[in-house]
Amino acid sequence: MKRRTAGYGLAAAALFLAGCAAAVDNRATRRETAWEAMHPPSGQFIETAGRRVHATVSGSGPDLVLIHGASGNLRDFTFDLVGRLERDFRVIAFDRPGMGYSDDLGPATVSPVAQADALRDAARQLGVRQPIILGHSYGGAVALAWALRAPSEVSALVLLAAASYPWDGGLGALYSFTDTAIGRHTVAPMIAAFATQAQAESVARGIFAPQSAPPGYVEHVGVGLAMRRGQFNTNSEQVNGLKPYLERMAPEYPDLTLPIEMVHGDADTTVGLSIHSQRLAADVDSANLTVLDGIGHMPHHADPEAVVAAIRRAAARAR
Template sequence: MLRRADPPDPSGRLLSIRGGQVHAHVQGTGPDLVLIHGAGGNLRDFTFHLVGRLAPRYRVIAFDRPGLGHSTPLHENGESPIEQAAVLAEAAELLEVKDAILVGHSYGGAVAMAWALNHPANVAGLVSLAGALMPWKGGLGAWYQIAASGIGGAVVVPLVAALVPRRLAAPVLDKIFAPQHPPAGYAAHLGIELSLRPQALRANVRQVNGLKPHLAAMAPRYPGLSVPIEIVHGTADEIVPIEVHSRPFAARVPSARLTELPGVGHMPHHARPEEAIAAIDRAANRAGRLQPGR
């Protein structure tokens, strides 16, 4: 077993919200751009390289979602996308965010959509990067069912957190990035210990396990979204398949534009960062938020 490392310290501000905290990394100047990470991750997925490339033209605000990274959970039942969006919208108000472009990756795509549906006042546009947007057929694996249960959360999750060798994180990351590979230095930067804490494991499995019915409730409201929406999704994504999520979404939402990336998996902002940045710029331009010459 590899030696345990301490989780990385917060890189940004810890905002007091509803008796807990939300971790926000803020960098750059320009129109407000909010980044929302995917399942089991944290905002360091974006600070690996994307934030630095966007900060010269945007004020980038990357959040740790509730229960993950350095943000505290709201409760022990797995926060819904709607609950998460409400808390992050409150955090954005504390940061005086105005007319933001929201960018959501994977599970973060569902949170971005919930934010736009329920708190539209300061949302100027949306970008989905391999976002989980639509309900799917079937269920999830046995791990999610066991770990999301009361006994599983109390017993199984702490055992996994304590006993799983950290070297197994590499194969997991390989699967998430497949058919591409994680960039050099990504695993160390991400801070895998943040994701393997019992609290974070419990929050993640309960959030993912409960996602489907929330998407089913949100989907009928999607056609009412009128803000510019840009979607970037790889055709080789086996975690959030494009044919289940982004294609049906784009077909029913008039303001959505889908860019398909042939052969790209679940991490388009790492595999093809130029395409992700171009989609963000298109959304900002369509919303009138990108300043000339920036």
């Protein structure tokens, strides 16, 4: 009798947990649907190797490709920077594979090299020729991978607070936990189901610190898109898996001869200036570094004029 009672208890507990999981998933699905309705695709889709890449194209002039950072999407650029550039450049902003509305690449999504290949093919289909490639944060690693893979096809790089070298230590408790199977299956559904606007704004404050996010930025960029289960887990995989790729890429940087303009704030606590940009400036003869005093991880918002000036320098050097 005791064994039967215990069995009933276990069955009841299992049913309860399954019901809780289903309720969380249903709530997450409803919220993801609402977020996508609020921030639908704003550009066009290009198919590459059976996967869709989402891009916006505006302006006229030399081709300028924009690649966003971790957890982001192309709306980070369309908030302000694209409008400053489209009079003088044909600006192509991409959602990186697995981010925004671009499909992931399956197991290869973790690779910045595979991401660069996918964006390169999409750019080719858009008629992009000899682009200047701008990469921010994680997107800087993708821009560097693109230049290493096809240096003759890139006219210049502009790197904003770019991740370029392996770093000591880990990425913090959350990234460590989401790198586990149980973390992937629990954290993403809970965030999609229950994360609040106030929590999203708190994350944005941390990314922009010591500056503040510009008014309207959080609403424009669509932070809910980053909280979708698929994108959250893909971002975790990409960030957790980045270091080994940088370890393989870094020895090749001195071979780069194309113009490279870097902009990095000395108050950036997300991607350290000394670990990344200062080291790249020392290793690559063609790299020029502009250090912004007191600026954090988002220089294209904190000092957009400095970023536009760096892009213009890159274009002039590429002629």
